[in-house]
Amino acid sequence: MEILWSIIILLVLGALLGLGLAIAAKVLHVKEDERIEEVAKRLPNYNCGSCGYAGCKGLAEAIIAGKEDNLRKCKPGKEDANFKPILEYLENHPNEDGSKVKAHI
Amino acid sequence: MQGLVTFVLAIISAMLVDNVVLSRFYGICPFLGVSKKTKSAIGMGVAVIFVIVLATIICWPLYQLLKLAHVEFLDTVAYILVIASLVQLVGLFIKKYSPTLYANLGIYLPLITTNCAVLGVAQGNTDQGYDFLTSLANGIGTSVGFFLIIVVFSCIRTRLESANTPKAFKGLPIALITAAIMAMAFMGLQGLFVQG
Numbered sequence: 001m002e003i004l005w006s007i008i009i010l011l012v013l014g015a016l017l018g019l020g021l022a023i024a025a026k027v028l029h030v031k032e033d034e035r036i037e038e039v040a041k042r043l044p045n046y047n048c049g050s051c052g053y054a055g056c057k058g059l060a061e062a063i064i065a066g067k068e069d070n071l072r073k074c075k076p077g078k079e080d081a082n083f084k085p086i087l088e089y090l091e092n093h094p095n096e097d098g099s100k101v102k103a104h105i
Numbered sequence: 106m107q108g109l110v111t112f113v114l115a116i117i118s119a120m121l122v123d124n125v126v127l128s129r130f131y132g133i134c135p136f137l138g139v140s141k142k143t144k145s146a147i148g149m150g151v152a153v154i155f156v157i158v159l160a161t162i163i164c165w166p167l168y169q170l171l172k173l174a175h176v177e178f179l180d181t182v183a184y185i186l187v188i189a190s191l192v193q194l195v196g197l198f199i200k201k202y203s204p205t206l207y208a209n210l211g212i213y214l215p216l217i218t219t220n221c222a223v224l225g226v227a228q229g230n231t232d233q234g235y236d237f238l239t240s241l242a243n244g245i246g247t248s249v250g251f252f253l254i255i256v257v258f259s260c261i262r263t264r265l266e267s268a269n270t271p272k273a274f275k276g277l278p279i280a281l282i283t284a285a286i287m288a289m290a291f292m293g294l295q296g297l298f299v300q301g
Contacts, residue, residue, distance in 0.1 A: 005174040013167070013183060017190035021197075028197040030204075054211065 035093055035101075036060045042085045043074060050075040063090075069102045079105060112242050114298065119246025122297050125222050126254045127288040132222030135213045136255055137280060145209040146259035150252030152199065152214065156191045157223050157251075161244030163187050164227040165237050184227045185218075192218045222251055258287065 040060035047055040051073040053062055062068035063086075071083045083105045090101045125131040132153070139149040164184050171177050196214050200207045207214070217223060226247045230240040261283055270279050 002174075002176055006176045006179055009171065009174060009176065010179065010183065010186070013186060017186060021190055021193055024194050024197055028201040030201050 033064055035089075036064050038089055038093075039063055039086055042082055042089065044076045044078075044082055046076050048076060063103055064101060066102060069104060071103055071105050108238070112238060115239055115242035116246040116249070118298060119243050120250035120253065121291070121294050124250040124254060124291055125225060125247050126251055127284070127291045129225070131225045132220045132251055134216060135220060136251075136258065136284070137277065139210060139213045140255055140259040140262055140280070142209065143256065143259045143263060145206065146255045147252075148199070148203070148206040148210060149213065150255050152195050152210070153217060153220065153222065153251050154245075154248040155195055156188065156217055157226055157244050157248035158241075159191050160184070160188050160223055160227050161230065161240050163191075165230065165240050168231050180231055181224070181228060184224060188223050188227070189218045222247065254287070258284065261287075 036057065037060075040057045043056040043060060045056050049055065051059045051068075053059040053068075056074075059068065059074060063071075071077065071086060074082065077083055087103060087105070090103055094100050119125075123129075126133070126136055135149050135153070140146050164187060167183055167187065168177075168180055171179055171183065192215060195217070196207075199210070199214065226244050230243055235243060258280075262280055265279055265283065274282070
């Protein structure tokens with residue numbers, strides 16, 4: 001009986017809190033440059049921080065913002081698996097004013 | 106009237122006399138991590154007040170529910186669940202309304218989840234068997250106390266930056282010594298309320 005109640009209570013609690021958070025995430029949504037997400041997706045996503053930024057998303061933000069152009073800062077990244085796809089993506093998705101995001105390997 | 110006086114006294118007592126940061130060393134991580142700039146210290150303090158007060162309000166009825174189902178042993182797990190969700194909510198909120206503060210707080214914002222002051226209040230309320238109002242007073246007092254200490258500490262640290270500290274003591278070492286002296290100073294408040 002105890003086990004049953006434990007499971008029910010935690011399930012209900014978790015579902016309620018999750019629902020609340022889902023609604024809050026919708027209401028408090030911040031519009032972000034979708035390219036950040038796309039670049040982050042192409043990074044290794046170890047979140048090792050060896051690039052000097054807070055996780056892969058931090059590096060992606062810096063690349064898109066033009067603060068970082070050396071992809072080699074990402075130590076675990078591989079040329080074929082990560083860097084080339086990112087360069088290709090950036091090539092095809094320029095800034096709003098038409099200029100390219102600068103990045104090199 | 107009597108109830109109100111007890112309520113206010115309980116807040117002040119939790120805030121000054123039993124200040125969790127200085128008397129029990131709860132929440133030291135953000136206390137040292139986010140106290141370099143007064144502005145981020147204020148942001149951190151407000152976020153912690155929000156999380157602790159709401160967590161107290163939610164956790165008290167939750168514990169009654171757990172007691173009803175005779176599964177009191179789940180209290181810590183359930184509290185962590187509530188606190189983690191609240192921290193996520195605060196994170197979303199700050200990200201939306203103050204991106205600068207979001208960047209300043211950085212990793213310390215999600216770390217409120219593991220801030221032992223928050224869990225300490227919820228768990229302490231349960232262990233002491235407080236009623237709802239006393240729990241609330243304890244929550245408000247503790248969180249405002251945390252706010253007060255982190256803001257005062259950040260002001261001291263800003264001044265320390267420009268002070269002529271020996272090289273070996275620059276940064277965190279002198280901050281820890283300052284915290285120790287503050288703790289000793291707050292010990293003097295111990296006799297503020299005499300049982301009578």
